[in-house]
Amino acid sequence: MARSRDALTHDRVLQAALALADSEGLEALSMRRLGTELGVEAMSLYRHVPNKEALLDAMVDAIVHDWIDDEAVPAADWRGRIAAIMHRAHATLLARPWAIELVTVRPRVGDGRLRYAEAITTALLEAGFTPQLAHHGLHIVDGTVMGFTAQQARRPSAAALGDRVHALYNGDLTADYPGISVTIREHHDHAEEYSLMVDLVIDGLARLRDGLLPPRTGSGASYVLSLA
Amino acid sequence: MARSRDALTHDRVLQAALALADSEGLEALSMRRLGTELGVEAMSLYRHVPNKEALLDAMVDAIVHDWIDDEAVPAADWRGRIAAIMHRAHATLLARPWAIELVTVRPRVGDGRLRYAEAITTALLEAGFTPQLAHHGLHIVDGTVMGFTAQQARRPSAAALGDRVHALYNGDLTADYPGISVTIREHHDHAEEYSLMVDLVIDGLARLRDGLLPPRTGSGASYVLSLA
DNA sequence: GGTGTATGCTTACGCCGTAAACTATGCCAC
DNA sequence: GTGGCATAGTTTACGGCGTAAGCATACACC
Missing domain, CATH: 1.10.10.60 (Homeodomain-like)
Structure with missing residues (x-):
């Protein structure tokens, strides 16, 4: 042939x-x-x-792999290093919307993923976090990178929304939704808001480490629903 | 017939x-x-x-709808109210793993979604947040509820992981991944960790409002990649 | 030349969502 | 009653999907 x-x-x-x-x-x-x-x-x-799943996994690994370039992580303190990784991951994911679906839905452990987890973890350990808190911290950072980014990317644009949102803009639903009616006109871009979230998370991690974050809300066990 | x-x-x-x-x-x-x-x-x-998509949307709305039962939101301060909603949503979602896929991937605006957003927003506005910060705050809360929860639910269990994770447990990869090798043995359940995250986020929101959260990391614009 | 192996093609199976046309039932005005 | 019409459910069919099984070709090496 x-x-x-x-x-x-x-x-x-x-x-x-x-x-x-x-x-x-x-x-x-x-x-x-x-x-x-x-x-x-x-x-x-x-x-x-071998099959399509394996191909998708390979695509994921190609994405995650360059979150931790050797030059990508600056020689800064732990805050700067974690922030750099978080921003880099965010930018990569937002640049390829389909990547968000794959990376979040297919949490396979590959080399890229491990190097990423290792970078976060060592930064926390070197900063004096106990192993337990570092473990939590990795999940918090990872959850923010993947979860918050995914949420941002999938947030429907005002243009794509239905009649109700137009009504909100016009103030027609002020009686039912007074709060949203006030805030719906606020605008900002994803990068800026993510930056805020990164700062919030890193600051929160530091306060967690230093015991400055008093638990206020309980475990939430009382909210567990009995589902029919 | x-x-x-x-x-x-x-x-x-x-x-x-x-x-x-x-x-x-x-x-x-x-x-x-x-x-x-x-x-x-x-x-x-x-x-x-009308079609399967509409059915899925109806399923989403059925889920989100009871995040804001009338009795579900206690008459507490803003922290307590937001924490209650976040925990209720988390419990609902973790109880029905499929719901996470639907709710996060199909961000349609229905009644349930609006009431949920309204509850968060008014709590923030009443607590003295500016409209702009309340808008950010809603996204931060929503991103945490959806994103962090999704990340938790999809985190692969150690049992389902490959050889590499076993190697990590055995300490065989300490040279390559010293950090993870230390923390991988830490265990905790999702509810407990989520509670930590909720506290971190609410504390962070308060500090944001009070101007106690200095921006340290910049906008991250320098990390934007030029993708081939 | 002959043989073994890697590569790509053909065919086919059982899924999927759903458009279109058809049938059977119940109701209501006359 | 009876003709007409709306409603609910069925039948058939189309074009897509991932992929198992088997066949055809082409090259490497003896």
């Missing part, structure tokens, strides 16, 4: 998948489509990738 | 969908499967639901 100009490889498949997701979004990424993109039948891809 | 014992209604379809998702997860919820669950052909469902 006439061989294609360039042989298929795992890396070529991965790069094509990244490119396709970048240009047309995750939902356009099917094996058949990816095949035609590479001038090849869908089943040919399975010579280089 | 022999009519089924009970006529199909939008609500019966919705309840069956919730039950199916509860018992077998979101991926089991197909229109065909839902039909057989109700003793009916798949296409019959379309008399009561």
Whole structure:
């Protein structure tokens, strides 16, 4: 058979998948489509990738991998180092919206993920956090990076919202929603708000370490619902 | 034709969908499967639901709707009220893992969502937050509820992880990952850790309002990547 | 030349959401 | 009653999906 100009490889498949997701979004990424993109039948891809899940995992790892470049983490104190990682991850994820869906939904442990976790953890340990608090802190940082970013990215734009939001803008629902009616006109961009959140989290971690954060709210166990 | 014992209604379809998702997860919820669950052909469902997306949205609204029961929000100060809502939402979501996927990925604005946003916003405004800070605060609270919870729920259990994690437990990777090797043995449950996060966030909001949270990390603009 | 192995193609299976057309039932005005 | 019409559910079918199984080609090495 006439061989294609360039042989298929795992890396070529991965790069094509990244490119396709970048240009047309995750939902356009099917094996058949990816095949035609590479001038090849869908089943040919399975010579280089065990299945689609594995391909998605490889895409995730490609994303997370450069959160911790050697030069990306400055030689600052723990606050600066953690902030730098958080901002870098945020920027990477917002630049590729589909990456958020993949990274948050597929928490596989790869090299990139481990290096990222290690960087956060050592920064906390060196800053005097106990192992237990460092463990919590990693989750808090990770939850903020992944969770807050995802929430930001998926927050519906005012344009895409329904009639009710227009009514809110017009002040027609002030009686029902007085608070939102006041605040809905506030605007700000994601980077700025994320920056605020990063500062809040890092400050909170420091206060946690120093015992300055009195528990006020209890464990919340009383709010557990009995679901029918 | 022999009519089924009970006529199909939008609500019966919705309840069956919730039950199916509860018992077998979101991926089991197909229109065909839902039909057989109700003793009916798949296409019959379309008399009561415009399409599957609308059904999922209805499921989301059913979840979010009881985050703000009238009795659920205690007559406490703003911290207590926000903490109560956050804990209630967290408990609801963790009790139904599939709900996390739906609620975070489908940010449609329904009544439940608005009441939830309103409760948070008014609590902040009454506590003396400026409209701008209240707007940020809503996003911070919402991001924590949705994002941190989602991150917790999807965090892979040690049992489900690969060889590398076992190696970490055994201390075989101490050279490569000294930090994680120390902290990986720490354990805690989700409710406890979430409680910590809630306290951290509420404390941070108060400090934000009072101008006690100095911006330390900059906007992070310098970390924006130029993606190939 | 012959053989082994890697690579890609063809076909097919069982899922999915849902459009379109059809059938069976219940109700109501005449 | 009876004709007409709305409602509820069925049947069939279309185009998509991931991928299992088997076949065809092409190259490397003897």
